[in-house]
Amino acid sequence: MSSVRLDVLSSDDFDDSRSYSSFIGNNLSEMDQLKRRHTNTLQTQKEGYEPFEPLDYDENGKTQKPARLPVTKLQEIQAFYKEYYDIIHPLFFTFLSFWTRFYLISLSDIVLWDEAHFGKFASHYIKQEFYFDVHPPLGKMIVALAGLIAGYNGGFDFASGAKYPENVNYTVMRMFLASFGAWLVPLAYFTAIELDFSQHAVILATLMVLLDTAYLCISRFILLDSMLLFFTFTTIFFMVKFHNQRHDPFSIDWWLWLILTGISIGCVSSIKWVGLFATALVGLYTIEDLWDKFGDLSIPKSIYLKHWIARIICLIILPILIYMLSFSIHFSILTNSGPGDAQMSSLFQAGLNGNDFSENPLEVAYGSKITVKNMGYGGGLLHSHVQTYPEGSGQQQVTCYHHKDSNNDWIVTKPREAQINNNDTEVEFVVHGDTIRLIHDGTGRNLHSHQVPAPVTKSQWEVSGYGNDTIGDVNDYWVIEVIDDLYTKTNRIRSLTTRMRFRHSLLGCYLRAANAILPQWGFKQVEVSCDKNNNPRDSFTHWNIERHWNDKLPSGGKSYYRSKFLHDFWHLNVAMYTTNNALVPDPDKEDILASTPRQWPIVEVGLRMCSWADDVVKFYLLGNPIIWWSGTASLVIFVFTLLYYLIRRQRKYKDLSPAQWDHFLYVGKVCGIGWLLHYLPFCIMGRVTYLHHYFPALYFSMLMAAFMMDHFTVSCKPKTKNIIFGIYYSLIVIVFWYFKDIAFGINYPASELKSRKWLSTWNIVD
Template sequence: MGQYQFSKELKKETRWKRAELEPWVSTLVYTLIAAYFRLYRIGWSKSVVWDEAHFARFGSYYMNHTFYHDVHPPLGKMLIALSEWIAGFHDPEFAFKSGSKYPEEVDFVTMRVFNALFSIAVIPPAYWTARWLSYKPLTVHLITLMVALESSFITLGKFVLLDSILLFFTATTFMSLAKIMQLKRRNLEFSKEWYTWMVISGISIGCVCSVKWVGLFVTVLYGLFVIQDLAEKLFDKGISWRKYSKHWLVRIATLVFIPFVIYAVCFKIHFSILYKTGKGDSSASSLFQAQLEGTKISSSPRDVVFGSEVTIRSKGLSTKLLHSHTKKYPSGSLQKQVTTYGFFDANNNWIFKFARRDGRTLNNSTDHIPVRDGDAVRLVHKATGANLHSHEIPAHVSYQHYEVSCYGDDKIRDLKDDWIVEIVSQAFPKNQSYANEDRAVIHPLSTTFKLKHAVLGCYLASTGLQYPTWGARQGEVVCKFSGNPFDTSTHWNVENHKNNKLTIDEYYVPPASNFFEDFIRVNFAMAASNNALVPDSDKYDKLASKWWQWPTLYLGMRMSGFTDDKLRYFLIGNVFNTWGSSLAVVSFAFLTLYYIIRLQRQTLDCDYVTFWNYTTKGLYPFLGWLLHFLPFCLMGRVTYVHHYPPALFFALFVLGYMIELTVGSSRNATKHTGYAISFGLLLFTFWYFREFHQGMSGSKDSYKHLKLLPTWNF
């Protein structure tokens, strides 16, 4: 009897140990599978592939400390720079031109392996997310294997890109949400584990938003759960107001404060590393540029006088230079366009002259008169000789404001060429010898001023919007009525200043720029650049695609040259994963509609467990897919296949839920058959189309059998 009891206890202990080990063993196995296919022949292509031309080059800017501008936050690119540092990359001459061969001394394999580690690291969060959301064991394995064998994830994971880094932090954020859901269900809120995972959530949110702004979508998903959770607690009479307030404070501290700090710190590090002048200077304020080593802003006389030649930069959220050219508006006044322009150009140069009403002209007796607060001035465009002008004609983008143009010359006299200088503020350097500079005079770099139209009473302003193609998509300049002294769209400063009759002050060191002002302006410059990425109807972009073509697999994307002598990669989703998940999200939408109709008719019989499973296993993954997919359906910017993988990641969970809902509760034979078919289709489609992510070489005719749809252009 004692021996029997001992044997029973031993079996029980063995089962317990097996249950404890199983998730860790499964995680390891799936991670190794993912690692094999992501690292397999990772160095086969010895050329710069697709967007390695952008992101590997951005990484090299950190190695060279040169300032650059991009549409994405800096964390992902700083991680790429870390991979280049690990690889020992120190070649300032190599420009990472798309399709060019990597020099022998560039260890691009190490750089790619570093990136692949993020793609591999997506697997553990995928497994534990499915487990913590209480999917059935077979569904957990299916979801994890779908993520491990997803062709688009593998392809993107082989190269130096941001996509795998973004997907990793998206996965960790969703995993954190799943864990918080589980802890809520187990009534473990305010436990040590709960606090830990709230902090991890904040770190993940901060990181995902610091790689790409696409990270905001999973942040919104987390936010929807927080809103639902706090709303439930608000009506829970068992929770005191003190405890409810504590819930708010913890969420603000972990889900708002921590992400913001991480995001801001990434930019602080970004600014600190990039201390040399570079191609991105024009996206920053004048004071920021002046701090850069080798700055293009030259020393100049300290007083701007009538007759001085200047460039004028907006201090609004889109910090560009006042610009004009010979092109004319296609409607309205039909006069020369006035814009803001983000690059250094001769058409940015203006000359301060006396106002029309003044009557004075520039001569030896007037060429040393400073431009002071309250002075009436005329700004003459140096290249065209035309005057900065406004009139009661609606602007071309912001119709509520007046158009600003360049009009006439020195001979054509129009009082609407006149502007009144209004000095807003003066910034003084640490050098006390400049503390007594005349505060009523415009000084380059340090004076913020406004230009008020002498006749209309409106202010010269940069709206931050862009003209259409007829305006070369340059920034819109208007004359707007603004009584708000803090309206920075009407604020300007002189950047470069030339006057051969004045003495250049070589000793002036401008004051340091304010980090948070630079932080805000660079982010708005990123937004403006992002909005500028619109399709050009006059050009055919063979890589671009439409949103509906991703879940239908209507198109894939060539990631390299596709001649027979090239090694070729074709970015497209796994057929089972993509078509299956597309069917799943549509089916789930109809299922939700069916539940809503039954709820309205009061015929829905749903207990708490069923509702919880529907919400956590179905609704939140569906919302994750929708939040990552819908914006690309609505936005006007150019889109590509690589924009879909984050949405696909969530869609795979919806597919797992719909399979589980269909066969998970059936008899063993039906259930196992259903899962076997799912696993079989996944493995078959993965292996059949493996050359898409492993690489294709030789004649294209050898791969004709892979052309499942006639639109696949490989």
Template sequence: MSESVEKGKVPQLQNFYRGLLRLESIISPIAYTLLALYVRFQNIDKNPDVVWDEAHFGKFGSYYIKHEFYHDVHPPLGKMLIALTEWLAGFDGEFDFDSNQSYPENVNYKLIRQINACFGVACCPLAYWTAKNMGFQLLTVHLIAIMVTLEHSYIVLSKFILLDSMLLFFTIATFACLVKMYTARREPFTRRWKLWMWLTGLSIGCVCSVKWVGLFVTLVVGAYTILELFTLRFDPKVSRKQYFKHWAIRVINLIVTPFLIYLFLFKIHFTLLYKSGPGDASTNTLFQVNLENNEIETGPRTVAFGSLITIRSHGLSPNLLHSHFQTYPEGSNQNQVTGYGFADDNNVWQVRFPRSSELNWEEDYLPDEGSGYITDGSVIRLFHNQQKVNLHTHRIPSHVSRGNYEVSGYGSEEIGDLKDDWIVEIVRQTDSSDPDYPKENYDELHPVSTFFRLRNKELGCYLTSTGFSYPKWGFQQAEIVCKHSWSKHDKSTWWNVEEHWNENLPIDTDWHPPKSRFWTDFVMINFAMASSNSALVEDHDKFDNLATDAWEWPTLHRGLRMCSWSKDSYRYFLMGSPFNTWLSTLSLFVFLAITAKLLYQWKRQTKPMTESTFWEFIIQGVMPFTAWVTHYLPFVVMGRVTYVHHYLPALYFAILIFGFVVDRLLRSSFNWIKYPVYIALFGGCIKTYTYFSPICQGMTGMWTDYIYLEWLKSWDMAV
């Protein structure tokens, strides 16, 4: 009788424990969300000034509200979300977000910061769910969640109008979806499997649309996908048809879907920014001329000898042809010719008779009689209106790109040679957007609507914008060269006249510019972003006390002051938690040791690895470590200037690796070892947060009150 009673209690106890676990899975993420709200909203409005990069991203948000076009090095999603938070807070866009400037009373900066902070808050329950789905012990799951929730760098960046919390949220969301996709791998082609595959693609599209570093977590998803497809290839249960279906679904969800999301967000971006703004110079002429209130002057409809013109490139750097009095430090030592995006008198050139002509400009140009329109095949000479030199090329090598010729400003009206002559080759004509406007002569050169190439008559090479930039001696302006191009579809050799002045020709005010093409605008703006990113190199002649090297992040060698350091202001110091950062960095080496041991055991066949243990090791250890490498190593090798906040996504994956190491080392330990260690880790994380909480909750008053925080001499929190 007692035996049957005992047996009856077992299912009851099992049901009781299942109920507790279900309750825990509901209560825990709510608890972490509430804790995250508390630490991230605390003192969020204490500093009433524009803090750090709020000067950039708050301003970008205001451009959406005012519908003014701008240019930035990052894709638009994060800034559109900032604009949404500003709109929800009732902001009208009429504040410039100048650095360290106090917010006016009509700007509800507290609410804007709070809405932005919600992205940082959402990272915490996501971290909990991710760790749980990875198969860690419950104590390890909570350890990871509390580390993410109380991470100082995550807290302080959540308090301000920045992209970093959004980037971190979508990075964590992408990895979380990948883990859910892993849990559904045994149920291929089910709704659940397809849903998480699609959500992974959605997250990839979003994270790459906030910052291009989202491509790093995309590489992790790609690595996992390739591994899955590789194992499926040798699965006898998977037919060839099913295998191709696996490929097709992954291509659609993990490649096509993210790209379409990225494309769609740029469509919204262009739709919202329909007025002329500070970013006009990064776009092509057709895009600019279709913006409201643009500054491109309407001129005569056909270019002629004697016309003053500016011409813009269709290459990777869509800049205006420019020259100035500075000369090349090497090569010809003649005037530099560059590409420059902004309106400037040094962009203006006059169309004159070629050297090969018998006509003399001073004697034979008769403006009142006209000197002929420029047509396809016309030979012209471009004379710089300010420097009084000719657009010239010669067999001197170009300065940045290889295999091309230098282009310079040379000579005068009297001094020059046949290398001053250029042949106009018209490659495309676009019609007015007004269907009732008469068709123009397709053989003539028209401003805005005619795309053409300039071939040097003597050397046969084409005037080209390479997409590279000159060094400091060229003011980092775009490189212009003369290169041999064998295809008229080479758009680096394409140009169009942007503005045209000629007092002797009538201005046609009835002409309406053609509409720009979305695909062209999309490609050009992304190339402009790439060019701007590559220009963010460290200036060795200028000391940047905020910049740090990549080795300083996992070692916590230095932090970053985010605002004014006066004693009367709330001061924030961007630095990771010593507990989280140092232990997670150490765990990376322990992980490599564990991996080496497992490989040794597998090779010696002393501890065979089953399919389940293999995949568990992959998702718990290999994928987070791969993610840490992909998020950290590029900053080690890249030449651009770097800051502490670039380590934030990598730190998350280092924390996951720390969780893996702790889970692996304590899983089979005795309770008298296991639980004290976990208690010590939880206590250490919480104590470290409270001890260093001033750096993320704000330091005010005398600097001497915070000397105790400076564990290392390189930390400049106090003075």
């Protein structure tokens, strides 16, 4: 506003119709009014009024409250929106997110896809039955919590394709888990803000998460994926929030976001081991951050040490404690015997309610029927079956198996040359140093080894089932070597507590099961071999008696033995790792659900989540092509853009300011390295892979797409930028609407989806 000279006025400032005297007459002069108008104008500016609003005056010329110009309803709405848009936007997107995740969620009333697995795990928790699975327990405990909230009593077996009974409120269970998927949208919104995206790019990233049909579909069922994605999103959000506090170290906010990052790492790793990839991203960021601080000579050594200690506590110790806590809760809930017992040590099983170990005779005698448990981490039960080795000796297979059945039963007997006591009352106990035969109860074959290479571990000898009670040779003989007993010193073999080894009497090798997995002809069971190396510390050559039957001996009584938590924790994790590695593709069996990592970024495949019959509500797991293709393209474009800038910077061209360059590199590393960490491991894994394994990596490609659009439109005029982003928004919305039925449910014949088969590899129609 231009200044006005109020102290010097002359008659020339007024027209001829009014004299100077009249201007300064008895009543309030026009000059005073002019002064007051100027003063009140400045005042109204401070009070938030428009600077040129007209003023009201009373009959004495005194000013009143400035008069407001009439304001339309539209202007009021616009003003309200401008003032509160930072609240309106996330609330609006959050509402849409919950609506899309909950809409028609009960349309299909059958058990879909992996609901068959995770619903059963919920049943085990509710019935407190011990089970085994390849994933950590946190996510499955949350599924069980959803069941409790829904009033589920654990009585449904969740058979694949079965119809939910009336007493199973699957809708509430699905909605509870879908809420994790719904929170992805506001998390993406605020993460984009923390990454310093423009408002256009923030909306773009949010729309991608909101309207991706794959994210939408996977969130609407009783699965772990919505929780895995939720904690992946929170980990990245907390990390970037912590990064933005880097100039205010050790403040309350700095500690808050660092601690929350550690908690989120612990949670995401406790859902699935895929969460370790997000942990790796935080780890790489932390290493770079500490390296940069190491080069900052202005930071005192004591302060630098505090940075290390804070990160070790919050980003290493805290996540490990959370991960271990989830297993502690897991063990404390599952106190009853269940289908997963055989994966655990015999002592652990002895502490479960409902097992029959209390019926075991205490000490093993000749003629006893036993099961033999390997004491290595992830060890199973010594097992045999009628199938033979397809190579090597061609004799009957001997393996380690993690499930209880009659093929795990062996009879302890003496060598053929020894006199066997057939007296009905007298018994002869097995002691340290005895030479025995183990006869497979189901087939009558002897546990046998010879100088034939093992099928997988070629450096060791094969172990097989050979002959019978009368046919055989010295290769059927094994020497018992007692290592120790958990509770007493004795040369006798006790159930559960005695650790021992089996040494081949002729070859001198030791019976061993080290989690090497046999091919499909061995049913993916664990190889048993005879180890030429005499390593007393090798726990995979250690065995104990788990089950024991002998009519001549009394029961040992109720066992009060309890194993140690750390041993059980480590044992279960090794078993999970071993079983997970055994999930390899079967070349002899076509898996129409499996896919390869090469197919994911270009949306080459989809996944049928249920029967494709016309009378079934069908769901097809397929991403929004616009989102997936643009996300993949943005990753490639970023690499070439980075190379372009690096070449020009080498030639001393400065396309970006230092602050812009640092931001470009920072966001590029978060999105690019985050994508690589979540994608590349699946390219080198031997296990079978499915489309949903790509979903955490997809998030980083979405952020990269929004970032690159922001980067290349930064110099555009507002109108041009509105048009560019508007077209992008429209394409995402239109394609989502076109494909929405594959996520909400296809309740009509699949033949009507022919127009949606954009690629020949999509098996969306018959």
